[in-house]
Amino acid sequence: MSITALTKPVKPHTDSTSVEQVPQKSAKVTDLELVRRVQAGEKAAFDILVLKYQHKIIKLVMRFMSDHSESQDVAQDAFVKAYKALPNFRGDSAFYTWLYRIAVNTAKNYLVSRGRRPRNYSGVKLRSGEDDDFDPSMLLTSTDTPDRLAMTAQLKEGIHEAISALPEDLRVAVSLREYEGMSYEDIAHIMDCPIGTVRSRIFRARESIEKHIHDLLEYSQ
Amino acid sequence: MSEQISEQISALLDGELPEAELSLLLRQIERQPSVLEQAYRVQQAHICSLGEAPLGLTETLSFSTRLHAAIREQDVVQDSKSVALASFNQQQNKTDHSQLALANTQIRTGQTASNDSRWRPLLGAGIAAAVALVAVNAWQYQDQSPGDLDVGVLEADNKELSNFQPPTQNQTVASSLSASNPKTDNSSYTVPNFENLNTDLPVLPANDFRQVGYSDYLLQNNVAPQSTSKQLSRFAQEQREIIYQEQIYIDPRSGQIVLSYRSIVE
Numbered sequence: 001m002s003i004t005a006l007t008k009p010v011k012p013h014t015d016s017t018s019v020e021q022v023p024q025k026s027a028k029v030t031d032l033e034l035v036r037r038v039q040a041g042e043k044a045a046f047d048i049l050v051l052k053y054q055h056k057i058i059k060l061v062m063r064f065m066s067d068h069s070e071s072q073d074v075a076q077d078a079f080v081k082a083y084k085a086l087p088n089f090r091g092d093s094a095f096y097t098w099l100y101r102i103a104v105n106t107a108k109n110y111l112v113s114r115g116r117r118p119r120n121y122s123g124v125k126l127r128s129g130e131d132d133d134f135d136p137s138m139l140l141t142s143t144d145t146p147d148r149l150a151m152t153a154q155l156k157e158g159i160h161e162a163i164s165a166l167p168e169d170l171r172v173a174v175s176l177r178e179y180e181g182m183s184y185e186d187i188a189h190i191m192d193c194p195i196g197t198v199r200s201r202i203f204r205a206r207e208s209i210e211k212h213i214h215d216l217l218e219y220s221q
Numbered sequence: 222m223s224e225q226i227s228e229q230i231s232a233l234l235d236g237e238l239p240e241a242e243l244s245l246l247l248r249q250i251e252r253q254p255s256v257l258e259q260a261y262r263v264q265q266a267h268i269c270s271l272g273e274a275p276l277g278l279t280e281t282l283s284f285s286t287r288l289h290a291a292i293r294e295q296d297v298v299q300d301s302k303s304v305a306l307a308s309f310n311q312q313q314n315k316t317d318h319s320q321l322a323l324a325n326t327q328i329r330t331g332q333t334a335s336n337d338s339r340w341r342p343l344l345g346a347g348i349a350a351a352v353a354l355v356a357v358n359a360w361q362y363q364d365q366s367p368g369d370l371d372v373g374v375l376e377a378d379n380k381e382l383s384n385f386q387p388p389t390q391n392q393t394v395a396s397s398l399s400a401s402n403p404k405t406d407n408s409s410y411t412v413p414n415f416e417n418l419n420t421d422l423p424v425l426p427a428n429d430f431r432q433v434g435y436s437d438y439l440l441q442n443n444v445a446p447q448s449t450s451k452q453l454s455r456f457a458q459e460q461r462e463i464i465y466q467e468q469i470y471i472d473p474r475s476g477q478i479v480l481s482y483r484s485i486v487e
Contacts, residue, residue, distance in 0.1 A: 026239040026240060026241055027240045028237055028239060028240065029238045029239070029240050029242075029243050030236065037243070042251075043251070043296070044248075044251045044254075045247055047250060047254070047257060047289070048230065050289075051234070051260055051264060051285070052264075054281065054284065054288075055273075055276065055281075058276065059273075072284055076287060076288050079292070080291050080292060080295060084295060152272070152273070156272060178267070178270035179270075183237065195237075199231070199237065200228060202231060203232070205266075206231060206263045206266040206270075207262070209269065210263060210265055210266040213266070213269055214262075217277050
């Protein structure tokens with residue numbers, strides 16, 4: 001889907017959300033702010049952090065072990081350890097980097113405690129920003145099994161269909177966000193609408209996409 | 222309302238939620254944790270849009286629920302620990318035995334329990350305070366003891382004692398016991414030499430947290446997650462923190478039923 005097609009002029013849109021309630025410009029909530037809230041006793045902030053990173057951490061741990069339920073247990077352990085250690089987190093590094101290291105160490109320790117050795121290095125490419133001194137020899141498996149690759153291809157198809165079926169304003173907003181990585185503010189400029197409207201459109205687009213791919217996700221596990 | 226919260230979470234995950242909205246959002250999640258389910262749905266769409274295959278929603282929510290329970294258990298343990306330590310420090314100079322009696326009474330009758338799971342940490346804290354006070358009692362009366370262990374002794378109420386059947390191995394009778402005030406009732410206190418107690422006494426394995434006592438007993442009776450004992454055990458073994466093991470036995474010299482606590486972590 002080309003960006004030219006996405007950014008053709010659209011009419012200003014009025015959503016049900018009261019855009020006046022959304023400040024146009026203000027500091028945005030960061031991971032560090034969420035961590036500070038957890039440290040101050042607002043436990044719900046940790047729920048947000050889990051929501052944000054659960055997928056990444058489980059995927060990370062799955063690279064170490066082939067057993068799915070085992071990897072979930074280890075991922076859970078990593079989160080619990082992070083929660084216990086959070087009062088001592090000073091913010092010298094990004095929260096995810098810190099969490100990432102905890103997860104890697106937890107997975108390594110788990111394997112060592114089971115007396116396991118890595119079978120091979122499957123050549124998993126680490127993303128930039130992840131652990132630079134990550135020890136690839138500890139890797140057991142890649143999550144990119146043929147089944148998962150097939151599923152990913154299916155999902156891409158499903159996502160494409162879902163986005164194509166969206167009303168234009170939602171389609172443009174979510175595409176600019178997900179594919180172009182633009183900020184809400186930039187999208188608001190492009191679409192000539194308030195930031196609150198952008199926010200609402202992106203949310204509604206995601207809801208609609210999720211409904212479209214829900215069955216695919218559930219039955220492909 | 223739920224949709225508005227999900228919209229806020231969607232923005233938050235994008236790093237676009239204004240800080241001014243965070244406090245209200247967190248309060249709403251705290252009040253109504255179920256709103257997170259919709260947020261997980263939205264997150265799935267986001268992950269898919271990035272070209273990745275997420276876990277199924279059922280699996281994701283299941284993981285989230287289990288993690289949530291494990292973290293809440295962690296809260297219970299941490300709160301218990303901090304309250305116990307605070308109580309210990311506070312009570313080194315002053316021991317409020319009436320608090321102990323009240324706490325034990327509340328624990329016995331389950332008054333501190335609430336159906337709302339978010340109060341469980343406070344329940345745990347109350348329990349821990351009671352445990353700590355007992356430990357302090359033991360410490361304060363240690364010089365009377367012929368033994369060298371931190372052993373606090375509580376005598377069962379006479380009324381309950383009369384109905385009491387000696388416990389057998391692996392049998393927990395903690396809920397039938399209560400505390401009395403040692404300052405006003407010296408005769409009710411004995412400090413046995415724990416090392417000399419053996420044979421017929423129900424001495425529990427050092428790390429058997431299934432019989433850890435009040436806290437475990439009450440948590441289980443309030444439908445706490447089944448892994449409570451496992452968590453406590455792991456907590457003790459890994460963190461090497463101070464946790465008291467409750468033991469119930471009959472003092473062979475006095476014949477009294479004794480409830481004792483001792484640190485099980487070296």
